[in-house]
Amino acid sequence: MRIQDRKDPGMDPATSTDIWAVAQSPLLWICALLVFAVIGVQSWIYVRAAKRAGEGIGMSTEDLSRAFRSGAVASIGPSLAVLLVAIALLTLFGTPAVLIRIGLIGSAATETASATVAAGTMGASLGGEGWTQQVFVVAFTAMCISGGAWLVGTLILTPILKRGGSTLQKVNPAAMALIPGAALLGAFAILTMNELPKSGVHVVAVLVSAAAMAVMLFIAERFKANWLKEWALGIAIMVALAVSYFAHNGA
Amino acid sequence: MTARTADTAMAAFEHTTARWGRLTMIAVLVISIAAPASLIIFGDFGITVNQIVTAYLAVAAVYLVFAVVEPVTYFPIVGQAGMYQVFLIGNIANKLLPAAIVAQNRLNVKPGTRQGDLAAVMAICGAAMVHVTSLLVFVGFFGTWLLSIVPAEITEIAQLYILPAILGAVVVQAAVTVKQIRSTVIAVAAAAFVIYVLLRVAPVLENFYVAIGVLITILGSWFLRKKTVTPDPETGAPQGG
Structure with missing residues (x-):
């Protein structure tokens, strides 16, 4: 003061x-x-x-x-x-x-x-x-x-x-086989879930990003396009941000 | 390549990364404190110890708890070697772990296996190089110029929505990479429970929400696991010694 x-x-x-x-x-x-x-x-x-x-x-x-x-x-x-x-x-x-x-x-x-x-x-x-x-x-x-x-x-x-x-x-070796994967999923599931209540646009960003990734991973698997697995995250982020931009300004 | 060679190789890796991970982390700790200290010592700002202590305590009241909770939360995911990497440069959930997941997905190896661990470490090194180089070039050299040309609107959108834009994709890639359907379902259920029920009933737990979600997922996955499945041989679980 x-x-x-x-x-x-x-x-x-x-x-x-x-x-x-x-x-x-x-x-x-x-x-x-x-x-x-x-x-x-x-x-x-x-x-x-x-x-x-x-x-x-x-x-x-x-x-x-x-x-x-x-x-x-x-x-x-x-x-x-x-x-x-x-x-x-x-x-x-x-x-x-x-x-x-x-x-x-x-x-x-x-x-x-x-x-x-x-x-x-x-x-x-x-x-x-x-x-x-x-x-x-x-x-x-x-x-x-x-x-x-x-x-x-x-x-x-x-x-x-x-x-x-x-x-x-x-x-307990079986536990150590299971824990890292489960911890990873647990962390990202809750970090993502925490974004949802913030606003409608946050929900849109999560869903668009997840959908873009799912589509790209499917294409990568289907057409053996392994390079796409590397670039998918960057592309998903850009697509989600672009959609968020319009959702933010349109809403 | 025998099991013994593999064990020795991984032990050597753990040893090297633990020693040098610790040393580099201590070096960075010293330098990052030396930076403001040099200003205080060589500048004449009339700053009192009291002012610094008061300011730090106010910050610590908000953030100190994370300095304890986050290492505990992320250790099961990144392991010893990774800890000294990810807590050095931060951006763990939005950059380094996604990079590790992408690499594991690309090589088709699972987290928690030896191949998965090495892939993660390499991926984090790759991400660290991009982190360092991009900051030096685009903030260090061109920062002030870029500041004048990037529209504030773009920065605002990036600031607001970057985290959900990253996380949605990462969840999907993580689920595909880890290949534990039960754990995935449990993780989503645990997350929904913590965010929509637990935190509303007990908001004091807010600082621990990630740790709680992780703990519930680990425990749930363990107690609800398929009991007939034998441990993955790739993890190299020690077999009697």
């Missing part, structure tokens, strides 16, 4: 709303590029490890490369959406902060909400009244600590869960 002092809009970080002067700092750029470099290194190590393991279990390098390519192609559609939203956030946070927060765990929705809440504790609103350099730095710090909590949670919980999984695997 602070009343913004507006008498000196000059260089004082407590009043200056020139976020970009701070947000384009070279230090932030270095951190952003380092984060991306580490993600690249991790993927490189994982690919090598997977290829070596593939030899041992009789899975060809060809199949593994195909899996890599499928994943890359499948992620193009979802990436486009992430990019659009990330670009929209640039005015609020500047380029490197967006790269760090959208590049790592967290979504546009999470980060926007976190920044709003953090700014609120200083009596400011996101991108609006009182969104000064000082508020930006405090909000960005809170967002980074909050994002870090997921990493800490993962680092602590994964070894514990792994032990549980290994025990279950020994005691």
Whole structure:
């Protein structure tokens, strides 16, 4: 509950709303590029490890490369959406902060909400009244600590869960054959179901996307068009978004 | 290729990915905290520790619970190696898992099998490369220019409907890939129950809804399974040691 002092809009970080002067700092750029470099290194190590393991279990390098390519192609559609939203956030946070927060765990929705809440504790609103350099730095710090909590949670919980999984695997291998698939279906069924009550257009988006995928998978199976299995997700997303666009504006 | 070679190969894979997955995750944790810290240390913003703690606690009140619930929810799906991948770059439900499902569907391998696990890891690496490259190019280099030309209307539609547009397709592809008809039916029933009944009766459970849906589906699939079916040999369940 602070009343913004507006008498000196000059260089004082407590009043200056020139976020970009701070947000384009070279230090932030270095951190952003380092984060991306580490993600690249991790993927490189994982690919090598997977290829070596593939030899041992009789899975060809060809199949593994195909899996890599499928994943890359499948992620193009979802990436486009992430990019659009990330670009929209640039005015609020500047380029490197967006790269760090959208590049790592967290979504546009999470980060926007976190920044709003953090700014609120200083009596400011996101991108609006009182969104000064000082508020930006405090909000960005809170967002980074909050994002870090997921990493800490993962680092602590994964070894514990792994032990549980290994025990279950020994005691009851049939359960471990069933659980990953069931968990996957459970997660996506409920994530999807959660979209339905939001609006009629959400229902349309889900149904069109599901129908497009069903048709494409049928065609892929029928005509042995395996490439379609890779592109189907991207196409389904675009078709669903196009229909949603008209439903949104027509309704 | 004997069962023993396969076991050793997968053990080595688990070992390498666990060690390097942890190390890279710790590195990213340090860098992502160093970013705002460098601003505070080298800039002169007159920020107090109190302000930061207050701001973080307000954010933590909303999100900290997810940092615990989400790893537990997704572990059964992605396994140890995948955990260090998916929680590093996020976008788990809208990008990385769909990528894994597409690859498993393409290679006709099931999740939870060794081939399925390796296919998922490779697919997530592929998706991670697209993620990193596209962000660097389209946000890092051309972001400010694109900001000036993309109509706000398009961004708004993408923001509003991207998740349902992804999920509808992914559910179908997941059902086809996993090939567990009972689990699929149970998953949909559990989801409908949680969203339309449980959350209306007990809205406090809202933060846990995905975990609850997953748990009900796992338990339901287990207790209602076809008891005569033998475990899939592909999973390489240890046979007596």
